[in-house]
Amino acid sequence: MLNRFIRRAPENFLSRDQIQEVRAGRRGFLSGAVAAAASAMVAGRAMAGGDPEIMNLPMHSKGLGQPVAARGYGLPSEWEKNLQRRESPGLTRVPQSSVSFCPLQGLFGIITPSGLHFERHHQGWWDIDPSKHRLMINGSDATMLKRPMVLNMDELMRLPSVSRMHFIECGANTGMEWGNVAVPTVQYTHGMLSCSEFTGVPLRMLLEQCGADFKRARFVLAEGADGSSMTRTIPMSLVMNGEVLVAYGQNGEMLRPENGYPLRLVVPGVQGVSWVKYLRRIELGDMPYATKDESIHYIDLMPDGLHRQYTSIQEVKSVITSPSGGQVLLDKGFHTVTGLAWSGRGKIKRVDVSVDGGRNWKPARLEGPVLSKCLTRFNSDFVWDGKPAFFQSRAIDETGQVQPTYGDLRKVRASRSIYHNNAIQTWALEENGEVKNVQL
Amino acid sequence: MSSFSLSGPGRASFILMFAAWGASTAHADGKVGDRYPGIGRMATPAEVRAWDIDVRPDFKGLPKGQGSVRQGEVLWEAQCASCHGTFGESSDIFTPIAGGITPEDIKSGRVASLMPGSNQPQRTTWMKVATLSTLWDYINRAMPWNAPKSLSTDQVYAVTAYILNLDSIVPADFTLSDANIREVQERLPNRKGTTTAHAMWPGTEFGGSSKPDVQGSACVRDCRKTLVVKSFLPDYARNAHGQLAEQTRLVGGARGADTSRPAAEVFMSNKGPALVATTQVAPENIANATSPRNAAAAAQASVMPLLQKNACTACHAMDSKLLGPSFKDVAGKYKGRADAVNYLAGKIRHGGQGVWGSMPMPPQALSDAESTRLAQWLMRDFSP
Numbered sequence: 001m002l003n004r005f006i007r008r009a010p011e012n013f014l015s016r017d018q019i020q021e022v023r024a025g026r027r028g029f030l031s032g033a034v035a036a037a038a039s040a041m042v043a044g045r046a047m048a049g050g051d052p053e054i055m056n057l058p059m060h061s062k063g064l065g066q067p068v069a070a071r072g073y074g075l076p077s078e079w080e081k082n083l084q085r086r087e088s089p090g091l092t093r094v095p096q097s098s099v100s101f102c103p104l105q106g107l108f109g110i111i112t113p114s115g116l117h118f119e120r121h122h123q124g125w126w127d128i129d130p131s132k133h134r135l136m137i138n139g140s141d142a143t144m145l146k147r148p149m150v151l152n153m154d155e156l157m158r159l160p161s162v163s164r165m166h167f168i169e170c171g172a173n174t175g176m177e178w179g180n181v182a183v184p185t186v187q188y189t190h191g192m193l194s195c196s197e198f199t200g201v202p203l204r205m206l207l208e209q210c211g212a213d214f215k216r217a218r219f220v221l222a223e224g225a226d227g228s229s230m231t232r233t234i235p236m237s238l239v240m241n242g243e244v245l246v247a248y249g250q251n252g253e254m255l256r257p258e259n260g261y262p263l264r265l266v267v268p269g270v271q272g273v274s275w276v277k278y279l280r281r282i283e284l285g286d287m288p289y290a291t292k293d294e295s296i297h298y299i300d301l302m303p304d305g306l307h308r309q310y311t312s313i314q315e316v317k318s319v320i321t322s323p324s325g326g327q328v329l330l331d332k333g334f335h336t337v338t339g340l341a342w343s344g345r346g347k348i349k350r351v352d353v354s355v356d357g358g359r360n361w362k363p364a365r366l367e368g369p370v371l372s373k374c375l376t377r378f379n380s381d382f383v384w385d386g387k388p389a390f391f392q393s394r395a396i397d398e399t400g401q402v403q404p405t406y407g408d409l410r411k412v413r414a415s416r417s418i419y420h421n422n423a424i425q426t427w428a429l430e431e432n433g434e435v436k437n438v439q440l
Numbered sequence: 441m442s443s444f445s446l447s448g449p450g451r452a453s454f455i456l457m458f459a460a461w462g463a464s465t466a467h468a469d470g471k472v473g474d475r476y477p478g479i480g481r482m483a484t485p486a487e488v489r490a491w492d493i494d495v496r497p498d499f500k501g502l503p504k505g506q507g508s509v510r511q512g513e514v515l516w517e518a519q520c521a522s523c524h525g526t527f528g529e530s531s532d533i534f535t536p537i538a539g540g541i542t543p544e545d546i547k548s549g550r551v552a553s554l555m556p557g558s559n560q561p562q563r564t565t566w567m568k569v570a571t572l573s574t575l576w577d578y579i580n581r582a583m584p585w586n587a588p589k590s591l592s593t594d595q596v597y598a599v600t601a602y603i604l605n606l607d608s609i610v611p612a613d614f615t616l617s618d619a620n621i622r623e624v625q626e627r628l629p630n631r632k633g634t635t636t637a638h639a640m641w642p643g644t645e646f647g648g649s650s651k652p653d654v655q656g657s658a659c660v661r662d663c664r665k666t667l668v669v670k671s672f673l674p675d676y677a678r679n680a681h682g683q684l685a686e687q688t689r690l691v692g693g694a695r696g697a698d699t700s701r702p703a704a705e706v707f708m709s710n711k712g713p714a715l716v717a718t719t720q721v722a723p724e725n726i727a728n729a730t731s732p733r734n735a736a737a738a739a740q741a742s743v744m745p746l747l748q749k750n751a752c753t754a755c756h757a758m759d760s761k762l763l764g765p766s767f768k769d770v771a772g773k774y775k776g777r778a779d780a781v782n783y784l785a786g787k788i789r790h791g792g793q794g795v796w797g798s799m800p801m802p803p804q805a806l807s808d809a810e811s812t813r814l815a816q817w818l819m820r821d822f823s824p
Contacts, residue, residue, distance in 0.1 A: 082686050082696070089681060093533045106689045123582060138488050140500060148483040155479045180671040184681050209476060218645055221494060228582040231494060237643035269642065281491050288645070290497045290571040292578040299568060299634065305554040307568060307633055311640040315652065326684040327694035335693050352660065357667045361660045386707060390667065394656065402656035412654045420640070428669065433707045434697050439671040
């Protein structure tokens with residue numbers, strides 16, 4: 001609460017040059033600078049007749065700004081530094097096999113800025129020289145395709161491309177919350193979620209170029225070039241309908257290294273672990289591959305003691321991103337409740353919002369575009385009267401599947417699983433303005 | 441197979457080729473680039489051998505070789521135990537590999553500690569993996585963690601044998617090889633413990649259901665009678681994910697909570713400029729302060745305008761060091777000193793240097809009454 005009383009640390013009102021002077025030991029300078037800053041503030045506060053931010057023209061209205069191309073690659077404002085990818089303390093022990101969560105609480109619309117895209121690496125990330133990267137396509141035996149092929153990046157980028165917007169969600173997103181509340185903010189509850197426009201070539205096109213025998217080849221293995229050479233069995237139905245892409249582009253530029261530069265698989269609607277990064281090889285086969293991440297991890301333990309294997313679709317889900325856990329409402333009065341909805345089965349049809357813990361619901365506004373297997377932004381009006389509230393959102397997709405409550409979910413799947421938690425999230429707004437993560 | 445060439449069957453076939461292009465290339469000759477000339481080339485057999493290292497559940501792709509439990513133990517100690525523990529039991533870095541298995545599980549192919557009513561705290565690899573190929577394949581492609589693909593084929597067999605022996609799936613004198621690996625597969629404790637009977641695979645290959653197993657309710661009015669908070673973060677975990685105030689944007693309808701401190705008990709609305717707060721606490725909230733904690737909060741709220749007007753909080757935070765010492769440290773240092781209020785009031789007005797380090801505090805333009813009020817707050821009412 002008191003953060004509202006605290007001014008930004010001096011580093012933020014001293015210029016970089018001034019900070020250098022301080023570090024260089026010219027402290028006399030600093031007392032002058034602090035005194036100047038303080039007296040400027042005093043003068044501002046003392047001025048009668050109007051908002052000092054209006055009455056006192058700021059430097060940026062009275063001076064010369066920075067030149068073009070001062071930064072060859074632009075960066076967010078200095079004031080936006082709070083929005084960072086972050087690890088959840090204690091979740092993993094080694095940073096190369098870990099997760100960083102996307103700061104959903106601060107994002108607008110549906111596209112995730114590439115620099116804030118969540119990360120999941122199993123054996124560290126690399127920045128691979130694209131001129132040395134190759135994609136091989138072969139068969140588990142000679143009957144699967146006519147021609148095992150090798151393509152380089154130049155060749156892949158000469159082919160007809162498509163650009164499509166899709167969400168990617170880790171199968172373990174919200175996994176820490178299966179049994180009880182474990183983390184404070186939407187960044188950690190839902191931040192293994194991002195959405196980008198991906199550009200690439202439909203995998204089907206490449207398989208056809210290889211002369212694939214689709215009657216025999218019912219399974220696709222995708223393999224990465226990194227240390228773990230990640231492998232996953234890819235659903236052929238999504239390959240055949242043209243949805244699976246061999247992608248090199250992300251939000252208008254090449255993929256970021258953390259996201260698989262120069263080549264990754266895009267498997268819309270399917271959990272992120274199948275979107276193999278640093279994609280080096282595609283194999284066609286006549287049986288599933290039971291890779292590590294479909295036999296030891298990313299399997300769902302059911303109440304009867306059986307593990308569900310090859311659970312791939314990310315089912316209908318939504319979350320309110322603001323107000324959300326760990327935030328404090330600035331004031332009573334009007335607020336916009338905003339959030340994201342998505343389904344691995346297609347488009348979002350409807351999102352409902354409740355402010356009374358799911359007693360009563362009203363439809364939220366879906367902000368376009370509403371695309372298949374893509375994040376959909378929703379908004380809803382809220383006037384805070386100072387009383388406690390329990391915010392929830394509930395998505396319904398075009399197949400008619402309704403996002404379940406924790407009760408619905410645990411009734412069928414209990415709570416020993418880690419993966420595929422798509423339950424309705426509750427944020428409790430308390431009278432002191434704080435918003436907290438709770439389960440009802 | 442016949443190929444669709446333009447010179448052959450004529451125009452009708454050409455149209456057919458165009459309409460069913462996928463089929464046409466599937467039946468084309470070995471030329472690369474039927475439709476996209478110059479794109480890609482044939483992979484050589486040597487290239488395919490170099491990269492096609494996957495091993496399937498039917499052991500297709502498994503190279504010939506062998507390795508003993510004893511050989512595996514030596515490798516394990518040298519290259520694996522630092523992460524996985526000597527007996528594969530460690531959960532310090534990765535999930536544990538061994539443990540939770542009984543001889544009965546090896547016979548039945550189902551793990552008793554996964555069954556309803558059991559309370560196994562953590563699942564090990566042997567409790568989960570149903571296919572031995574999975575383990576061999578992953579060790580071969582990805583282990584050791586910091587030097588993947590550095591083990592020879594026989595070494596992969598040896599390490600796999602050692603891991604199998606950790607839960608007595610094979611005896612200590614066992615040698616695993618491509619010749620006997622199928623027999624060992626039939627001893628895996630969870631080999632019958634998986635199912636694909638669900639609706640979460642897009643396609644019919646696994647014969648799963650097309651109907652999702654969980655369906656929510658689309659009820660819109662009076663959907664629940666009771667509202668009980670069953671789970672929430674305990675207060676002691678408030679700051680476990682770091683200072684949340686620094687994890688949310690500094691402008692907009694909400695800020696991050698200051699989790700370095702307990703939650704405020706009253707709402708303090710803030711209509712001031714976003715980045716330089718000018719918070720005023722509603723008078724009724726101060727008047728309502730009855731508990732000691734509320735009293736301290738109210739006292740703090742009452743001096744806050746003064747602290748902010750004079751930019752004190754630019755250099756001093758409540759309980760953490762910024763440019764200058766925290767208010768908490770100042771209050772603590774002078775606690776019990778009889779002239780503390782007068783001393784601190786003077787320090788505020790005249791500034792100083794050297795008591796808290798070399799960073800100077802400039803003189804502050806406060807009246808005697810104002811500086812005394814701040815000093816009184818620090819010495820009498822302050823509670824971080």
